[in-house]
Amino acid sequence: MKGKEHPVISLTNKLREIFLELGFDEIINPIIVDEKEIFLQYGKEASLILDRLFYIAGLDRAEVGLSSERKERIEEIVSGFEKWDELSKFLREYKEGEIPSDSFIEELTKRFDIEQKQAIRLVDEVFLELSNLSPIPYKKTLRSHMTSSWYLTLAHLCKTRSIPIMLFSIGPRFRREQRQDPSHLFESTSVSCVVVDDSFDLDKGKNLCSTIAKEAGFPDCCFKIKEITSNYYEEGTDTEVFIDNIEIANLGFYSKASLSNYEIKNKVFNLGFGVERMAGILKGEEDLRRLVFFQFYKPKFTDQEIAELVLPEKIPRYGSQISTFIFKKILEAKDKIGPTDVLCYEGRFLGKEVRVYVYNWDEGKPLISFAGLNKVWVYNGEIFGLPDEEKALKGTEKIYKEGINTGLVFLKLIVDGFISELEDAINKGEKSLDKKIKIAQRPSDVNLFIPQSVYEFITGENKRIVVGGPLFFGLNAEIE
Secondary structure, three states, rough: OOOOHHHHHHHHHHHHHHHHOOOEEEOOOEEEHHHHHHHHHHHHHHHOOOOOOOOEEEEEOOOOOOOOHHHHHHHOOOOOOHHHHHHHHHHHHOOOOOOOOHHHHHHHHHHHOOOHHHHHHHHHHHHHOOOOOOOOEEEEEEEEOOOOHHHHHHEEEEHOOOEEEEEEEEEEOOOOOOEEOEEOEEEEEEEEEEOOOOOOOHHHHHHHHHHHHHOOOOOOEEEEOOOOOOOEEEEOOOEEEEEEEEEEEEEEEHHHHHHHOOOOOOOEEEEEHHHHHHHHHHHHHOHHHHHHHHHHHHOOOOOHHHHHHHEOOOOOOOHHHHHHHHHHHHOOOOOOOOOOEEEEEEEEOOOOEEEEEEEOOOOOOOOOOOOHHEEEEEEEEEEEEEEOHOOOOOOHHHHHHHOOOEOOOOOOOOHHHHHHHHHHHHOOOEEEEEEEEEEOOOHHOEEEEOOOHHHHHHOOOOOOEEEEEOEEEEEEEEEE
């Protein structure tokens, strides 16, 4: 069985194919960017941008000395240790980065022929500097915009490639938001492109954006030029792109001033999509946290997913064909007026002679009430048991028109459950089995299984599960 795609990755892959089909070449842009690039790109706005960036930090490798007290402690752990000069050299090599941190224990055991547990004790009890370290920040940042990397890429490629140049890149961007909320994440996915072409204009850029959005499943998008332009964009070109009032992209031309800092002489158009927001629209999910990191949240289900997950609670292991045969026989006799009983099956089953009857004790009523032929429907996150459309109850019209018919019928579910119980009865050596059903009040009464996760989702959303109704018939089996 094929696995289930993550909606963000699925859309990312789709966008990737769209860009390739449009003739864009794919580039992997650097994720780590020196802060000086932000000043070259944003100018006076840089300090405000830096406030949104994650800086990279590393642990400073401490100088580890060998005092007389420390030597005594080492001798307690490693009896007879004498290689002091070699140990000083080893610690100096670590300080200078010649020994990788993740190889420290291994190298210590090999070079000094000691046990691993002794090496661990030396780090934990003697070389305390190795565990009591504080991060030292570097002037390197995690990119918050793909733009930060595009300047670096174009500064090289504009010197070696002929114009026009059409490139795209996919990858994460990191923003130090004040908090993660339904519309903001610390990490998100950018699908970004650049077009280096002096004949390219803003209308062409908008058309490109509309084409990509349409191919990705969004027929309509609208554009709004920002009143306050980001410093790295030319005045009057910084444009936001919206779908259903949700910003999903940004486009514009890089400013001549910022391009000149990289000796780029041609016009550069940039377009970047926020994949999470687009995927959220496609999935109908407003909370990006739930969309991206669904494993940390109670699951949310579409109607189609619910319809695929509701199943018979008990399923015959061997008697599925007998169950189907009995179901058809009951349908043939469903209008017979009670009280009555009807032989639905007679024959050998699991090595026994078996007779199965359907009966009704309700005088003047048909063998099977119309509720017995109810089907299970899913609509707007709710589950219903409904009769055929010609017998539709008032107010249920939309369910028939827009809902999903699971194909599950109360009567067939009940027969499946009965045959499953019959299998158990035969295996236990019982001589009969009787099941009388009056009014179904819950899904289990008609042998319908709703997974706990689906049940919690429906009740958590204050939705309904309306599966029940008057049945008033029974099933009886004689076993010989």
